[in-house]
Amino acid sequence: MTSRKPAPSRQGGNGRKPDDDDYxxxxxxxxxxxxxxxxHAVIFDELIGEGVTxxxxxxxxxxQEIGPTSQNLLGRLTSMDAATIKGVVLRLGKRQLVETNPxxxxxxxxxxxxxxxxxxxxxxxxxxxxxxxxxxxxxLTPEEQTRLLALLTKLR
Amino acid sequence: MTSRKPAPSRQGGNGRKPDDDDYxxxxxxxxxxxxxxxxHAVIFDELIGEGVTxxxxxxxxxxQEIGPTSQNLLGRLTSMDAATIKGVVLRLGKRQLVETNPxxxxxxxxxxxxxxxxxxxxxxxxxxxxxxxxxxxxxLTPEEQTRLLALLTKLR
DNA sequence: GAATGAATATTTGTAGGCAAACAATAGGGA
DNA sequence: TCCCTATTGTTTGCCTACAAATATTCATTC
Numbered sequence: 107m108t109s110r111k112p113a114p115s116r117q118g119g120n121g122r123k124p125d126d127d128d129y130x131x132x133x134x135x136x137x138x139x140x141x142x143x144x145x146h147a148v149i150f151d152e153l154i155g156e157g158v159t160x161x162x163x164x165x166x167x168x169x170q171e172i173g174p175t176s177q178n179l180l181g182r183l184t185s186m187d188a189a190t191i192k193g194v195v196l197r198l199g200k201r202q203l204v205e206t207n208p209x210x211x212x213x214x215x216x217x218x219x220x221x222x223x224x225x226x227x228x229x230x231x232x233x234x235x236x237x238x239x240x241x242x243x244x245x246l247t248p249e250e251q252t253r254l255l256a257l258l259t260k261l262r
Numbered sequence: 263m264t265s266r267k268p269a270p271s272r273q274g275g276n277g278r279k280p281d282d283d284d285y286x287x288x289x290x291x292x293x294x295x296x297x298x299x300x301x302h303a304v305i306f307d308e309l310i311g312e313g314v315t316x317x318x319x320x321x322x323x324x325x326q327e328i329g330p331t332s333q334n335l336l337g338r339l340t341s342m343d344a345a346t347i348k349g350v351v352l353r354l355g356k357r358q359l360v361e362t363n364p365x366x367x368x369x370x371x372x373x374x375x376x377x378x379x380x381x382x383x384x385x386x387x388x389x390x391x392x393x394x395x396x397x398x399x400x401x402l403t404p405e406e407q408t409r410l411l412a413l414l415t416k417l418r
Numbered sequence: 419g420a421a422t423g424a425a426t427a428t429t430t431g432t433a434g435g436c437a438a439a440c441a442a443t444a445g446g447g448a
Numbered sequence: 449t450c451c452c453t454a455t456t457g458t459t460t461g462c463c464t465a466c467a468a469a470t471a472t473t474c475a476t477t478c
Contacts, residue, residue: 300465303465303466332456332457333456333457334455334456334457335456344456344457344458345457345458345459345460348457348458348459368455368456369456370455370456370457371455371456371457372456372457
């Protein structure tokens with residue numbers, strides 16, 4: 107018999123005193139979130155093709171949605187900070203999927219826009235992106251899917 | 263009037279033909295997951311202190327749970343691949359929180375164990391780690407929290 | 419017009435995160 | 449014993465991700 111917690115003393119109403127032993131990594135939100143994100147990343151990679159990453163896709167898709175935007179705003183709309191969006195735009199630029207120009211009306215801004223190539227690719231990938239979301243959620247029933255999205259959105 | 267979709271023709275039962283316009287980045291699971299993870303990371307950073315990162319905490323906590331383990335197994339148990347866990351163990355080693363030794367029984371293995379310092383720090387941080395999970399979930403009622411964890415676990 | 423503070427962009431440094439290629443060892447089976 | 453395969457660990461390269469420091473420009477206020 108080696109248990110460190112043979113008979114935990116109850117106290118106060120019906121509760122237990124929280125013990126360090128109660129902390130199990132595998133049931134913490136943060137840890138589970140990371141695992142779900144990893145699974146999603148795998149699915150993304152398998153279905154998207156074209157060497158496009160999730161963040162790159164976010165930038166492309168958002169540009170398709172809203173048209174040319176400043177690099178900084180694009181970052182905010184895709185939840186990337188200034189340094190991160192810079193790298194993403196740089197790599198998309200190297201592949202000729204976006205182009206950047208100084209904003210004539212505001213010398214601070216760098217306007218990012220899809221190239222024709224970028225538009226074509228984005229249109230081509232959109233159905234795959236939709237499939238990625240479906241496959242990711244596939245283990246859940248439609249009702250569960252709706253519930254999950256609602257709950258996650260509250261934590262956003 | 264510039265709408266590209268003035269009167270979508272219905273067909274087949276009650277449905278609509280899915281259109282590219284239906285894809286909105288902000289309601290995709292992957293994108294929302296990233297945002298929730300980001301919020302969690304901020305909370306983690308604010309509450310944990312000691313310059314410990316989420317992955318480093320995962321390693322510390324898991325070592326506390328199960329005792330000395332091979333580096334590779336530790337990686338699997340914390341959902342990190344071999345290259346990632348190597349870096350994490352390296353940085354924890356620099357801070358004297360873990361130590362590594364060759365496994366006498368298997369020359370391939372590198373056994374990772376908490377140092378006394380590492381054990382002390384882990385014990386100290388465990389209540390904070392628990393608080394991080396609570397604060398992250400705080401926008402949800404207890405019932406919602408349970409439901410969310412159950413749904414996420416199915417996607418793990 | 420000048421000062422001030424906010425917004426935008428860039429650079430550097432640190433830390434995950436993974437793929438791919440590689441080396442070494444372990445474990446079995448022919 | 450020898451060979452084959454799986455496991456473990458390392459290294460390199462590329463891509464996020466963010467903090468912090470810096471420079472430039474804009475907008476506001478005085």
